[in-house]
Amino acid sequence: MLFNIKQETLPREELEALQLRRLQNVCNRVYSTVPFYRKRFDALGITPAAIRSLDDLRLLPFTEKQDLRDNYPYGLFAVPRDNIVRLHASSGTTGKAVVVGYTARDLENWAEMAARSMSAAGVTRQDVVHVAYGYGLFTGGLGAHGGAERIGATVVPASGGATKRQAYLMRDFEATVLCCTPTYALHLWESGMTEGINFRDLPLRIGCFGAEPWTEAMRQDMEEKMGIDAMNIYGLSEVMGPGVAMECVEEKKGLHLWEDHFLPEIVDPATGNPLPPGEEGELVITTLTKEGIPLIRYRTHDLTSLDYTPCKCGRTHVRITRLAGRTDDMLIIRGVNVFPQQIEAILMECPDLTPNYQIIVDRANNLDTLEVCVEMNDELVADEIRKLQELEGGLKKSFKEFLGVTAKVRLMQPHSIERSEGKAKRIIDRRQDK
Ligand code: DLL
Secondary structure (H helix, E strand, C coil): CCCCHHHHCCCHHHHHHHHHHHHHHHHHHHHHHCHHHHHHHHHCCCCHHHCCCHHHHHHCCCECHHHHHHCCCCCCCCCCHHHCCEEEEECCCCCCCEEEEECHHHHHHHHHHHHHHHHHCCCCCCCEEEECCCCCCCHHHHHHHHHHHHHCCEEECCCCCCHHHHHHHHHHCCCCEEEECHHHHHHHHHHHHHCCCCHHHCCCCEEEEECCCCCHHHHHHHHHHHCCEEEEEEEECCCCEEEEEEECCCCCCCEEECCCCEEEEEECCCCCCECCCCCCEEEEEEECCCCCCCCCCEEEEEEECEECCCCCCCCCCCEECCCCCEHHHCEEECCEEECHHHHHHHHHCCCCEEEEEEEEEEEECCEEEEEEEEEECHHHHCCCHHHHHHHHHHHHHHHHHHHCCCCEEEEECCCCCCCCCCCCCCEEEHHHHC
16 A cells, blocks of 8 residues: 555656755755765865756765764764754664664654555554564664554554563464564564464464565565565665665565655665666665755665666655675675575575574684584474485585585574574674684
């Protein structure tokens, strides 16, 4: 269902005219209110007046996460602190936190974007939405919450944690929608099964899963296990939070990015040069309406491509393809580039394995080593050793064939890899310690 029919179906010409007006406006705002941007524009010898068409976007400077860190906490805010009504922060795995501030209008817009997103997944006011993203400085919980409330659904603000209890809550409150990371959804499903609660027997019908990369194969596995439409939602705290882009249930093929609020580009991660639609590269986003902390050409480091072909659902907004990982997630193993999602795709081809896996990278005698640990399902554990050896051999062969790297494979007992309540920790890279 479309939440905002007019905006979501704007003809491309009108959409682009609106984007240009808003782009000019945001350039004026940051140039006059954020010294950081004024310096960047001046260094390039441009003023906001240089922006006469959407193509002129490429004249503008990039913004990096490091710029937010360098200006911690409030240096990139474009309004007085009095006008900021909420703060969120993302810690990331390294370095200082990144702080983002929202004005009242930013929160309004965010709730609308999240509502559009969840509506695209099929959520309506009749639904009971169980939000198991963490509430707090992380944007997941409150972001999904705001969207579901805006739709008028019944929201259960469960947050992460107390995993056993959650399956009971879902059963008793008759949850029809589950919002959390895909790995936490699997953890909840598993814990439900041990408590005798099978998601397939609940009225549950939709999952809004995001905040971390996952594969198409994992979607199929989850849909089968849980009896739901497992939908992919994307976002990042710097730009807003969940709801920057979302799949529509009609097509499940790419995520509509709300172009009246965000202007996307794909660039070559190495050179920063813009790439044409259809080519994979790094997603760069310029916020068009944000007041608290507008961002010009923000480098997300997420890898995807843009698809402008018309969508069956009637939405005119561009689709980004399923996120293929982050530029900084790429492992270089003896010179070969490997993304964790490629490993996941190979593991998920095998019905005897579960989606719980971990990748351990190390160095022995100055050579990189790669070990893939993956949990078997219960049936396989009971099988004879010969079958396990065959499976291990088969996986090794696939890694060599498809990724070009030699990997050690370790089949693990069910439930032996630590579960996460939020984003999964897939990679352990011990090379840094050496
Ligand atoms: O993860 C916001 C969010 C919450 C999105 C809930 C969706 C659902 P951050 O913690 O700032 O914000 O992390 C943002 O997570 O740059 C991507 O690398 C990754 N990410 C988010 N959604 C997806 C997705 C939230 N659907 C970073 N697929 C982003 C792949 C995703 N990666």
